[in-house]
Amino acid sequence: MHLAFRFSYFGDRFFGSQMQPGLRTVEGEFIEACRRLRVFDDWREAGFATAGRTDRGVHARNQVCSFETGMPDRAVSALNQVLPADIWCTGWARAPEGFHPRYSAVSRTYRYYFFAPDTPAMHEAAQEFVGRHDFSSFARVGDRNPERGILAARVFDDGPFTVFEVTGESFLWNMVRCMATALEQVGRGEAGPGEIARLLAEPAGERLPAAPPEGLVLWDVGYGITFTPLQIDEKSRRHLADRRRYHTLMAEVSACLAPGEGPFS
Numbered sequence: 398m399h400l401a402f403r404f405s406y407f408g409d410r411f412f413g414s415q416m417q418p419g420l421r422t423v424e425g426e427f428i429e430a431c432r433r434l435r436v437f438d439d440w441r442e443a444g445f446a447t448a449g450r451t452d453r454g455v456h457a458r459n460q461v462c463s464f465e466t467g468m469p470d471r472a473v474s475a476l477n478q479v480l481p482a483d484i485w486c487t488g489w490a491r492a493p494e495g496f497h498p499r500y501s502a503v504s505r506t507y508r509y510y511f512f513a514p515d516t517p518a519m520h521e522a523a524q525e526f527v528g529r530h531d532f533s534s535f536a537r538v539g540d541r542n543p544e545r546g547i548l549a550a551r552v553f554d555d556g557p558f559t560v561f562e563v564t565g566e567s568f569l570w571n572m573v574r575c576m577a578t579a580l581e582q583v584g585r586g587e588a589g590p591g592e593i594a595r596l597l598a599e600p601a602g603e604r605l606p607a608a609p610p611e612g613l614v615l616w617d618v619g620y621g622i623t624f625t626p627l628q629i630d631e632k633s634r635r636h637l638a639d640r641r642r643y644h645t646l647m648a649e650v651s652a653c654l655a656p657g658e659g660p661f662s
Contacts, residue, residue, distance in 0.1 A: 454610035488624030513584030536569035
């Protein structure tokens with residue numbers, strides 16, 4: 398059976414999501430859990446794949462993977478018990494025919510959390526991203542097509558954080574983090590909203606620097622399929638509670654720092 402799992406993770410203890418020999422990665426831990434359960438023996442034969450890669454330090458709320466298995470009941474009932482505390486499945490689905498977590502996605506949503514003083518100006522500037530543009534100034538393009546379609550963008554306050562949320566058809570490497578850098582400059586009064594429009598219309602020779610990875614969350618991946626909810630394992634619940642206390646403390650500390658000195662600045 399071809400199964401799809403929706404899962405979350407904190408990225409600060411991983412060397413990114415993609416498997417790397419000798420390093421702790423999200424895919425490596427997930428595949429090892431499947432092997433321990435004998436859900437599959439060889440990840441290549443099982444066709445294991447994820448919706449996309451995240452860099453070291455980047456988190457995910459709704460990442461998605463899929464694979465073939467002859468033990469679907471065992472996978473659904475036991476994966477959360479053997480996954481490490483900083484990875485947990487939140488839902489599962491029987492994948493439709495031809496499903497691939499990367500190529501079947503119709504949209505991706507990211508959120509970037511930081512501290513900035515002028516949310517309305519940042520929200521106004523973020524609207525310049527909506528539509529199809531050349532993002533050469535906002536990403537590591539390489540030999541890929543620099544044009545990407547952005548479906549929605551907004552900036553809003555969430556407790557002590559300023560949040561940039563963006564939904565697109567697809568994204569280039571470091572694209573959201575470079576967009577966040579541009580918006581933070583607007584929020585601090587270091588650039589006007591028109592600067593983003595200018596960089597989109599006239600791509601510069603050099604791209605903007607990427608904001609730190611710790612503030613980025615892969616928020617959702619859209620497929621038009623329904624995931625059946627899964628219960629989070631107790632060890633992950635404890636881990637979440639510990640991380641919540643940590644981030645609450647860091648937010649309080651950052652509120653006392655000068656602009657530009659916060660952990661996500």
